[in-house]
Amino acid sequence: MADQNLAFLSLILLCPLSLLLFLYFIVKPRPVKIQIKNRHVFITGGSSGIGLALAHEAALEGAKVSILARNMEKLNEAKQSIKLSTGRDVAVFSADVRDFDSLKKSIEEAGPIDVLVCNQGVFVPRELEGQELEEVKFMLDVNLMGTFHLIKAALPGMKNRTDRAPASIAIMSSQAGQVGIYGYTAYSASKFGLRGMAEALQQEVIADNIHVSLIFPPDTETPGLAEENKRRPQLTSIIAAASGAMKADEVAKKALNGIKSASFMVPCNLEGSLLAIATAGLSPQRSFLMAFIEVVAIGILRVAGLCFQWNWYGSIEKWHAQKKYHPDTTLVYFYLEFLHTSKHLHPPRTGQESVSTFQEEDTGK
Numbered sequence: 001m002a003d004q005n006l007a008f009l010s011l012i013l014l015c016p017l018s019l020l021l022f023l024y025f026i027v028k029p030r031p032v033k034i035q036i037k038n039r040h041v042f043i044t045g046g047s048s049g050i051g052l053a054l055a056h057e058a059a060l061e062g063a064k065v066s067i068l069a070r071n072m073e074k075l076n077e078a079k080q081s082i083k084l085s086t087g088r089d090v091a092v093f094s095a096d097v098r099d100f101d102s103l104k105k106s107i108e109e110a111g112p113i114d115v116l117v118c119n120q121g122v123f124v125p126r127e128l129e130g131q132e133l134e135e136v137k138f139m140l141d142v143n144l145m146g147t148f149h150l151i152k153a154a155l156p157g158m159k160n161r162t163d164r165a166p167a168s169i170a171i172m173s174s175q176a177g178q179v180g181i182y183g184y185t186a187y188s189a190s191k192f193g194l195r196g197m198a199e200a201l202q203q204e205v206i207a208d209n210i211h212v213s214l215i216f217p218p219d220t221e222t223p224g225l226a227e228e229n230k231r232r233p234q235l236t237s238i239i240a241a242a243s244g245a246m247k248a249d250e251v252a253k254k255a256l257n258g259i260k261s262a263s264f265m266v267p268c269n270l271e272g273s274l275l276a277i278a279t280a281g282l283s284p285q286r287s288f289l290m291a292f293i294e295v296v297a298i299g300i301l302r303v304a305g306l307c308f309q310w311n312w313y314g315s316i317e318k319w320h321a322q323k324k325y326h327p328d329t330t331l332v333y334f335y336l337e338f339l340h341t342s343k344h345l346h347p348p349r350t351g352q353e354s355v356s357t358f359q360e361e362d363t364g365k
């Protein structure tokens with residue numbers, strides 16, 4: 001009897017241990033550390049929000065930082081604020097990521113890059129039915145094509161870097177790049193696109209000791225989010241509230257740690273970690289411990305994911321039912337529910353909002 005118990009006990013211990021051992025030997029690419037100190041860190045969208053917070057963090061850690069965005073005034077303000085808080089000078093470059101030639105010029109001027117952070121991004125949430133195709137194209141152009149332009153422009157210099165030390169290409173996705181969210185058809189498409197690009201690119205640049213990281217923040221308090229909240233559909237806010245909001249410097253710290261450990265997927269909060277496991281798919285995983293957790297947890301997280309979908313489709317059904325039977329009270333109802341589910345307070349949508357965010361951003365540049 002005692003022998004049987006012992007055999008049973010060693011069996012339940014042996015299974016996970018042999019799985020761990022197996023994963024230890026097979027995870028690829030192998031773990032690597034990316035140094036930040038004294039390296040050239042080039043951050044697009046570095047004049048605002050998450051990019052600016054990342055520029056601060058990287059400068060604090062002793063990097064040589066360059067930031068790129070369109071508006072020179074905002075760039076200079078960012079430069080001053082980083083100088084003030086860290087005592088370090090950052091180089092600023094004004095270019096639109098949609099314009100490959102001017103981007104290439106800036107990148108050549110900046111010199112070889114060790115850590116490229118593709119962070120620029122625009123988000124104009126709206127149901128596809130009411131969204132102009134130009135707005136769809138705007139998001140795909142800046143978020144997806146802009147990142148292609150950046151990597152095409154920076155890669156030759158990165159490959160020819162003299163020290164051959166591990167380098168990084170970090171790409172700012174979003175939790176809306178892991179799961180499709182109501183109101184984000186175009187935005188989610190642009191961010192899902194980045195994931196496909198990143199998975200393929202990692203295989204192509206591994207031989208050059210370049211390591212790709214994909215960062216997945218939840219709602220993050222930035223000037224961009226404040227602008228977005230003025231016109232975000234209520235259902236988008238309700239669904240996005242499933243993941244807690246973060247501050248830009250918290251996201252920047254998580255992002256920089258993810259870059260330093262060369263993690264392929266970089267979640268930023270607890271919900272993000274669960275999402276990363278639930279959507280692991282065939283993405284690379286360097287950590288055998290994380291791989292172990294993925295293998296063990298993936299089934300139950302699928303159940304959790306289905307529960308989230310149940311909840312979200314419930315909200316959508318309620319929204320439509322309210323609209324049908326009480327057209328006048330719908331907005332009030334959702335506004336009240338919204339107050340309970342989100343920290344971002346703003347007046348309910350009237351349906352009369354203009355597309356000015358997009359037009360203002362997009363003209364005269």
Ligand SMILES: NC(=O)C1=CN([C@@H]2O[C@H](COP(=O)(O)OP(=O)(O)OC[C@H]3O[C@@H](n4cnc5c(N)ncnc54)[C@H](OP(=O)(O)O)[C@@H]3O)[C@@H](O)[C@H]2O)C=CC1
Nearest residue numbers: 045047048049050069070071096097121174219220222224
């Ligand atoms: N805030 C959030 O809730 C979340 C944000 N993200 C992602 O994080 C990234 C940063 O977001 P956030 O900090 O909120 O954004 P902000 O709107 O605060 O800042 C965006 C930055 O990108 C620059 N930028 C915008 N368009 C272009 C362009 N065409 N060419 C060059 N630079 C451009 C802006 O400068 P300028 O206008 O002068 O060009 C600015 O520096 C984005 O990719 C976003 O999708 C992901 C999840 C959540």
Ligand SMILES: CCCCCCCCCCCCCCCC(=O)[C@@H](N)CO
Nearest residue numbers: 123174175176219240242243274278305
């Ligand atoms: C299996 C377990 C699942 C765990 C919970 C899932 C929660 C999903 C919430 C998605 C939130 C999307 C926010 C997008 C923010 C963004 O990108 C915009 N603000 C634009 O910048």
